[in-house]
Amino acid sequence: MSEKIIRVLVAKIGLDGHDRGAKVIAQALKDAGMEVIYTGLRQTPESIVETAIQEDVQVIGMSILSGAHMQLLPPVTEYLRNQGAGDILVVSGGVIPKDDIPFLKEAGIAEVFTPGTSTVDIIKFIKDNVS
Amino acid sequence: MFDKNKLAELKEKKAAWKKSLEKSLEKRPERKEKFETDSKIPVEPTYTPVELEDFDYLQDLGLPGEYPFTRGVQPNMYRGRFFTMRQYAGFGSAEETNKRFRYLLEQGQTGLSIAFDLPTQIGFDSDHPLARGEVGKVGVAIDSLQDMEDLFTGIPLDKVTTSMTINSPAAVIMAMYLAMAEKQGIPFDKLGGTIQNDILKEYVARGTYIFPPEPSMKLITDIFAYCGEHVPMWNTISISGYHIREAGSTAVQEIAFTLANGIAYVEAAIKAGLDVDGFGPRLSFFFNAHQNFFEEIAKFRAARRVWARIMKERFEAKNPRSQMLRFHTQTAGCSLTAQQPMVNIMRVAFQALSACLGGTQSLHTNSYDEALALPSEHAVSLALRTQQVVAYEIGITDTADPLGGSYFIEKLTDQIEEQVMNYINRIDEIGGAAKAIEQGFMQKEIQQSAYEYQKEVEEDKRTVIGVNKFVTEYEEPTGLLRVDPTVTERQVEKLEKKRQERDGKKVAEALKELRSVAQTNENLMPVILEAVKAYATVGEICGVLREVYGEFQQQVLL
Numbered sequence: 001m002s003e004k005i006i007r008v009l010v011a012k013i014g015l016d017g018h019d020r021g022a023k024v025i026a027q028a029l030k031d032a033g034m035e036v037i038y039t040g041l042r043q044t045p046e047s048i049v050e051t052a053i054q055e056d057v058q059v060i061g062m063s064i065l066s067g068a069h070m071q072l073l074p075p076v077t078e079y080l081r082n083q084g085a086g087d088i089l090v091v092s093g094g095v096i097p098k099d100d101i102p103f104l105k106e107a108g109i110a111e112v113f114t115p116g117t118s119t120v121d122i123i124k125f126i127k128d129n130v131s
Numbered sequence: 132m133f134d135k136n137k138l139a140e141l142k143e144k145k146a147a148w149k150k151s152l153e154k155s156l157e158k159r160p161e162r163k164e165k166f167e168t169d170s171k172i173p174v175e176p177t178y179t180p181v182e183l184e185d186f187d188y189l190q191d192l193g194l195p196g197e198y199p200f201t202r203g204v205q206p207n208m209y210r211g212r213f214f215t216m217r218q219y220a221g222f223g224s225a226e227e228t229n230k231r232f233r234y235l236l237e238q239g240q241t242g243l244s245i246a247f248d249l250p251t252q253i254g255f256d257s258d259h260p261l262a263r264g265e266v267g268k269v270g271v272a273i274d275s276l277q278d279m280e281d282l283f284t285g286i287p288l289d290k291v292t293t294s295m296t297i298n299s300p301a302a303v304i305m306a307m308y309l310a311m312a313e314k315q316g317i318p319f320d321k322l323g324g325t326i327q328n329d330i331l332k333e334y335v336a337r338g339t340y341i342f343p344p345e346p347s348m349k350l351i352t353d354i355f356a357y358c359g360e361h362v363p364m365w366n367t368i369s370i371s372g373y374h375i376r377e378a379g380s381t382a383v384q385e386i387a388f389t390l391a392n393g394i395a396y397v398e399a400a401i402k403a404g405l406d407v408d409g410f411g412p413r414l415s416f417f418f419n420a421h422q423n424f425f426e427e428i429a430k431f432r433a434a435r436r437v438w439a440r441i442m443k444e445r446f447e448a449k450n451p452r453s454q455m456l457r458f459h460t461q462t463a464g465c466s467l468t469a470q471q472p473m474v475n476i477m478r479v480a481f482q483a484l485s486a487c488l489g490g491t492q493s494l495h496t497n498s499y500d501e502a503l504a505l506p507s508e509h510a511v512s513l514a515l516r517t518q519q520v521v522a523y524e525i526g527i528t529d530t531a532d533p534l535g536g537s538y539f540i541e542k543l544t545d546q547i548e549e550q551v552m553n554y555i556n557r558i559d560e561i562g563g564a565a566k567a568i569e570q571g572f573m574q575k576e577i578q579q580s581a582y583e584y585q586k587e588v589e590e591d592k593r594t595v596i597g598v599n600k601f602v603t604e605y606e607e608p609t610g611l612l613r614v615d616p617t618v619t620e621r622q623v624e625k626l627e628k629k630r631q632e633r634d635g636k637k638v639a640e641a642l643k644e645l646r647s648v649a650q651t652n653e654n655l656m657p658v659i660l661e662a663v664k665a666y667a668t669v670g671e672i673c674g675v676l677r678e679v680y681g682e683f684q685q686q687v688l689l
Contacts, residue, residue, distance in 0.1 A: 014249070014264065014265055015249035015250065015252075015253055015265050015339075016265075016269075016338070017333070017336075017337050017338015017339055018338070018377075018378075019338065019378075020377070020378045020379050020465070020581050023581065023582075024581055024582055024585045026689055027578070027582050028582075036689070038687055038689045039687070040685050040687035041338050041685055042261075042338075044261070066249055066265055066268050066269050067504070067505070067614065068263075068264030068265045068268055070264070071263060072263065072264045095502065095504070097503055097611055098607060115467075115469040115502045116468055116469050116470050116595075116598045119585065119589060120589060
């Protein structure tokens, strides 16, 4: 029996240009057999939701190191729900202080991966949680 | 360099020594199979004159302050003056950042370095829809000249030198600095500092581009020409490898891609009709000080030698100052860990030491809490103290290039130079840096190195204390800096007020003039200066240029 291939959208949200992490994760997910679409820089919550629906992904992974996560991440899950795509698994990573994580989880971000996280853990999380 | 007979004798001895070493390894094997630097240069168990057979002191090193400047750009280096202690800082509003600047100066910092927020760096005003959530976050929000004036309240511009990390809108921010100097009554020829003004690495690694390459390069050479004439002590560009390294490159790639970009700027300036010995002395560089201690030191030395040769041989620069590679260093942000963050203090200290042993002109030391947030006051003062210890307490600043002549350092310097030249030749074959970037050559090389680095950490081939070794419980640092969430609101209010107060007619005229000059080949600096003096905003000026020049579309590579 073959498993269904997981499709992931890796996105850089906001104006932040640090894409090392996003690209490394994208490559690691690919090597783990997932199909990965990478958005490039300067995505808005709206553009990410639109691409996610168009590309029919099951997972969105957003990278943000600019400190704008509290303002930019919650709208993504909100728009997804509004578009009837609330079942897409949304995770994020970047420079995000621990104290901010409960708020983000409350807003529907399933997991927040902070610096030093192994790609193995991220891959496992996605495989375990994708619907 | 070495006596032939003695070298032959040593060769024999070394061969015998190697044999006996190999034998002893059967009993006492080494810690790992391969020893190599971050750039994958193999590291031998020891280095002797045998490895430096072709070493030619005068040709390869010269004396400090002399071509090819391997040993440093000044004859007595830090015996005259220490490196400038320059912490990159900025967050929230101009007023908040002014407070941090004054604090740093009180703590003994000797130069300023402005971090701008992302909307400013991408040419948007604080009320632009894409500025959502980003105002004042990674740097200070600057909309109009008013903000720059507030940023420098109580800081006379002839008493400090200022570095400004601004690229696409560099001409606008430079013009604001000049307008401010005029208001403070300080002549332009008394101003010292640096504007980053390096667009090529934005396309490669840092991401704050606005315009396509061609008009971007024109803006850059406009700054070269204008400052060459009016602001002679200003460093008109800081050709940056720092961000290339942070994006995951090796040490060799950092130097190779930076110098290749440097070649592109020199070619563009010559093409624009400028004299290489006119703008050459004002070119400056910016590098990363990473973890592999000796490779980093050799890297700085090799960079100086390669650039001197490029300027002299390729561009026929005659002025020694055009041949000197002067650089700023920042310790490696990407080497900091969120786990056991106090350990970062040690990492930063060693990195700072390598920068000074490598002959840096100025230094930023990172704060231990930067994998978590912008630095707190406590963390940044410790970081500054770290470089003060390096400068004042441990004696490494008393002689130029103290490691010069070390067999290992000299061998590494040669090997880095060779590998850097291989890359530069490849980039020349592609058709230069701009072409190589367009084709994604640099980006792919960096991406590959970044991915390998991550895999090495995950496969325990590379040790990161607290992440894959000596992992223990640790205390989260307290007192992390939080940017005041009301900053957007306050900044937008201030901007709206300024738009009301200023002479709208004057602004409209200045922007109209800007639009018309932007369609010609004339230097844009004078019209931008007029526009900022009328309090036209960063967003308004860049908006006009966006309309004339269009916007760069990133090619998504994976």
